[in-house]
Amino acid sequence: MSEPAATGLSASAERATTPAGAAAAIVAFEGDLDLATVERFEEALDERGATNLIVDLGGVRFIDSSGIHALVRARAARTASDLGTELVVAPGSAVERVLEMSGLLEELGARADRDSALAALDDRDPPANGRR
Amino acid sequence: MSEPAATGLSASAERATTPAGAAAAIVAFEGDLDLATVERFEEALDERGATNLIVDLGGVRFIDSSGIHALVRARAARTASDLGTELVVAPGSAVERVLEMSGLLEELGARADRDSALAALDDRDPPANGRR
Amino acid sequence: MTTSYRKPAPLQIRLDAVPGSVPRARTALAGYAREVGAPADDVELAVAEATSNAILHAFTSREPGNLDLRAEIAGGELQVTVADDGDGMRPHPQGGGLGLGLALIGQMTTSLTIKRPAGGGTEVRMMFPIAEGSSG
Amino acid sequence: MTTSYRKPAPLQIRLDAVPGSVPRARTALAGYAREVGAPADDVELAVAEATSNAILHAFTSREPGNLDLRAEIAGGELQVTVADDGDGMRPHPQGGGLGLGLALIGQMTTSLTIKRPAGGGTEVRMMFPIAEGSSG
Ligand SMILES: Nc1ncnc2c1ncn2[C@@H]1O[C@H](COP(=O)(O)OP(=O)(O)O)[C@@H](O)[C@H]1O
Ligand SMILES: Nc1ncnc2c1ncn2[C@@H]1O[C@H](COP(=O)(O)OP(=O)(O)O)[C@@H](O)[C@H]1O
Numbered sequence: 001m002s003e004p005a006a007t008g009l010s011a012s013a014e015r016a017t018t019p020a021g022a023a024a025a026i027v028a029f030e031g032d033l034d035l036a037t038v039e040r041f042e043e044a045l046d047e048r049g050a051t052n053l054i055v056d057l058g059g060v061r062f063i064d065s066s067g068i069h070a071l072v073r074a075r076a077a078r079t080a081s082d083l084g085t086e087l088v089v090a091p092g093s094a095v096e097r098v099l100e101m102s103g104l105l106e107e108l109g110a111r112a113d114r115d116s117a118l119a120a121l122d123d124r125d126p127p128a129n130g131r132r
Numbered sequence: 133m134s135e136p137a138a139t140g141l142s143a144s145a146e147r148a149t150t151p152a153g154a155a156a157a158i159v160a161f162e163g164d165l166d167l168a169t170v171e172r173f174e175e176a177l178d179e180r181g182a183t184n185l186i187v188d189l190g191g192v193r194f195i196d197s198s199g200i201h202a203l204v205r206a207r208a209a210r211t212a213s214d215l216g217t218e219l220v221v222a223p224g225s226a227v228e229r230v231l232e233m234s235g236l237l238e239e240l241g242a243r244a245d246r247d248s249a250l251a252a253l254d255d256r257d258p259p260a261n262g263r264r
Numbered sequence: 265m266t267t268s269y270r271k272p273a274p275l276q277i278r279l280d281a282v283p284g285s286v287p288r289a290r291t292a293l294a295g296y297a298r299e300v301g302a303p304a305d306d307v308e309l310a311v312a313e314a315t316s317n318a319i320l321h322a323f324t325s326r327e328p329g330n331l332d333l334r335a336e337i338a339g340g341e342l343q344v345t346v347a348d349d350g351d352g353m354r355p356h357p358q359g360g361g362l363g364l365g366l367a368l369i370g371q372m373t374t375s376l377t378i379k380r381p382a383g384g385g386t387e388v389r390m391m392f393p394i395a396e397g398s399s400g
Numbered sequence: 401m402t403t404s405y406r407k408p409a410p411l412q413i414r415l416d417a418v419p420g421s422v423p424r425a426r427t428a429l430a431g432y433a434r435e436v437g438a439p440a441d442d443v444e445l446a447v448a449e450a451t452s453n454a455i456l457h458a459f460t461s462r463e464p465g466n467l468d469l470r471a472e473i474a475g476g477e478l479q480v481t482v483a484d485d486g487d488g489m490r491p492h493p494q495g496g497g498l499g500l501g502l503a504l505i506g507q508m509t510t511s512l513t514i515k516r517p518a519g520g521g522t523e524v525r526m527m528f529p530i531a532e533g534s535s536g
Binding site: 007008032034035036038062064065066068069072073094097098101102 | 449455500
Binding site: 352353354355356357359361362363364365366367368370371373374375376377378379380386 | 488489490491492493495497498499500501502503504506507509510511512513514515516522
């Protein structure tokens with residue numbers, strides 16, 4: 001058997017500004033997102049009441065349907081409260097593959113990097129920021 | 133092989149009054165509720181914008197997850213619009229068995245007959261009718 | 265209930281993968297189940313779930329294809345196979361399902377097998393108990 | 401990748417049916433898959449889905465029980481079995497699932513079998529292809 005992989009999930013928070021000048025919170029995750037870590041994932045997102053949030057899964061090595069359910073729920077809750085949420089998924093990564101297999105990659109609107117995600121946040125609400 | 137069973141679903145509408153004197157619409161179904169008839173089922177319920185509705189499945193011989201999904205959706209939509217909905221399911225029937233197997237019998241609050249369903253409609257909204 | 269002394273011939277039916285085929289499939293297979301002493305209500309519901317899944321989920325990228333149903337006695341149990349020539353099993357979370365279908369089938373069968381045939385599509389094989397002293 | 405000339409010994413692991421067992425199960429089985437030339441990413445995901453289902457759904461009426469995992473070569477494929485001693489498969493629509501788990505497993509396996517063992521619980525058996533020229 002190969003060496004046991006270290007598993008777990010860590011979250012780090014940053015601040016950024018969209019091209020249009022709005023404030024955005026970024027929560028970046030590293031590690032594995034499964035049933036063992038999904039609570040930590042949800043807590044890290046809950047603490048961000050930010051109007052604009054980027055969930056950066058660029059450092060996530062493994063995700064399964066527990067993680068996907070949590071993503072879908074968090075996004076739906078934020079959208080219901082009229083909060084903007086964008087997702088960063090590394091092109092060609094395992095996360096992208098699993099979202100694709102799950103039929104949710106397009107619905108979740110995954111962005112390739114933080115800059116695209118920041119720009120997408122500006123696009124979300126035309127009346128408020130005058131862009132389309 | 134045994135004789136082919138006649139399948140299909142028919143709906144009939146009636147009016148009734150709750151014990152507290154409120155008007156209630158009753159839509160009674162007879163036949164089979166599956167993918168082939170679920171549209172008819174949903175149409176019959178859509179036409180009833182009634183504040184109080186009883187969905188009587190007492191005459192339904194067969195139901196599967198297509199029918200259950202439609203029931204759950206219809207009920208959720210009506211509840212979201214603050215409309216009262218009660219379900220009649222014959223005790224010991226196939227419908228009761230399938231709802232039980234699906235883990236939804238309690239959540240859907242199935243009533244044994246129309247009188248219990250009419251009484252339950254009165255119980256739904258304490259401030260409006262003064263009952264608990 | 266019919267009492268027969270020979271193993272009944274397998275039942276084989278091909279139907280279009282359209283909603284109107286669900287009642288035809290389930291009533292035919294329930295009839296066969298009754299004949300061989302398997303739980304007809306369970307077979308009827310399980311066949312409705314498997315055929316509905318194929319009709320709803322297997323042909324999202326093309327015209328509805330075929331449903332091939334087969335019932336036979338195998339290993340002292342009733343074996344029912346529902347095969348489609350669709351896109352293969354994969355999630356369709358937009359469908360708004362509650363994940364009821366496969367769990368219901370799993371609850372009623374002694375074994376449920378989902379195969380990805382080399383030629384494409386999905387094959388669902390369901391085994392049901394046959395009551396002691398029944399034909400088959 | 402290891403190149404071995406003998407059929408590798410089966411892997412057998414017993415874990416508590418608690419969330420912390422998911423990473424242990426999937427990494428162990430992914431390691432075995434890598435060793436025998438089966439798609440390790442698919443095996444890891446499928447094992448995560450099957451063990452999570454058991455942990456979330458099999459013990460709703462009692463204390464968490466056991467998960468028994470087994471991997472072995474069978475018929476030229478990798479066979480992975482995830483068994484629990486829970487309440488048996490049945491729908492849990494209140495769980496808010498999207499029906500992703502079983503459909504994902506079905507998508508990655510050549511065959512997925514769900515059995516109701518006589519002693520209770522649920523046994524999920526998943527078959528994965530082994531690349532030509534691999535050990536096993
Ligand atoms: N024959 C099939 N072809 C393609 N996908 C299928 C097939 N059968 C099932 N599925 C997939 O499996 C998922 C789970 O099925 P099921 O348990 O019946 O739940 P649901 O209530 O969502 O239909 C479906 O949503 C679908 O994505
Ligand atoms: N080991 C098990 N024990 C009991 N029930 C199970 C088990 N595995 C799956 N189920 C049932 O099957 C349903 C469908 O599972 P799955 O396709 O993984 O979807 P979900 O996303 O809802 O978990 C679950 O909701 C559950 O009711």
